[in-house]
Amino acid sequence: MTVHRTRVVSVEKCCEKVIRLELERPEGCVWKTGQFARIALPEFVVDGEPVWRCYSIGSAGGSETLVFYIALVKEGQLSPRLHALSVGDTVLLDDEMNGMLLEERLEAGGRDLWLFATGTGVASFLAVTQDETIMSKYEHVVLVHGVSHWVETEYVTKFAVPHDNLSIVVCVTRDPGSLIQMRIPEALTSGKLEETTGLTIDPTVSRAMICGNPAMAKAVRETLKTRGMVTPRGGKPGQLLVENFWL
């Protein structure tokens, strides 16, 4: 692990509670699409140590900069401080990248790639839309974004790279007007998601990644399990990958 001091290239408010933070890529810092990095601030130290948090990288492997989408957790330790950053500020970046959401871990031969996210859990999937190698493998890529209000999803259509095979399905629970006005787990169990997309979820053709709120991740994982989709384990291939943002 090497800790780099890097700089803020840009910081943009996506909505009241989410920023898009772009950092310089330090020399030698590499990552794969879907991984997360640990970041901290040099001046925010507790008991002599910087306070580190994990953030999914919203730019594809090989990109010029590291992009993050960061939700404001009001009483949180680090996220309010990240929301106060300006261009040119220094950020600490641990260059040991990790993560479950590596497309190469999915069983080969999938036709449809389902990407399920709540809130800023969409970051890794925005990176997927920038990755031609992944996008060109699938006939359909369906990005399902669960939010409470429309404003919390507008940045997704702005920063997702359009492709003929990409569909973005938004599940907005507290504002009217979305095709699916229910949480992602209910959209799945009710059949509404498959009805809306015209695609059937089936382990022979479907592959899925889930990221964000642990309650959503657990519920979607359990539903997909009943359809025969499992995470890779003990050398056995799987059709499903999961990343939780907290316990």
Ligand SMILES: Cc1cc2nc3c(=O)[nH]c(=O)nc-3n(C[C@H](O)[C@H](O)[C@H](O)COP(=O)(O)OP(=O)(O)OC[C@H]3O[C@@H](n4cnc5c(N)ncnc54)[C@H](O)[C@@H]3O)c2cc1C
């Ligand atoms: C692998 C991984 C990847 C992550 N990627 C991202 C990311 O791309 N973007 C992002 O915003 N966060 C992400 N997180 C969450 C992030 O690491 C922090 O937990 C979050 O920013 C809160 O940190 P804090 O110090 O402000 O709050 P803390 O004082 O540490 O409080 C933590 C509490 O905040 C809540 N919380 C954490 N994350 C969120 C969130 N995104 N939305 C709402 N409530 C939350 C939970 O209740 C959690 O218990 C990720 C976490 C993990 C483990």
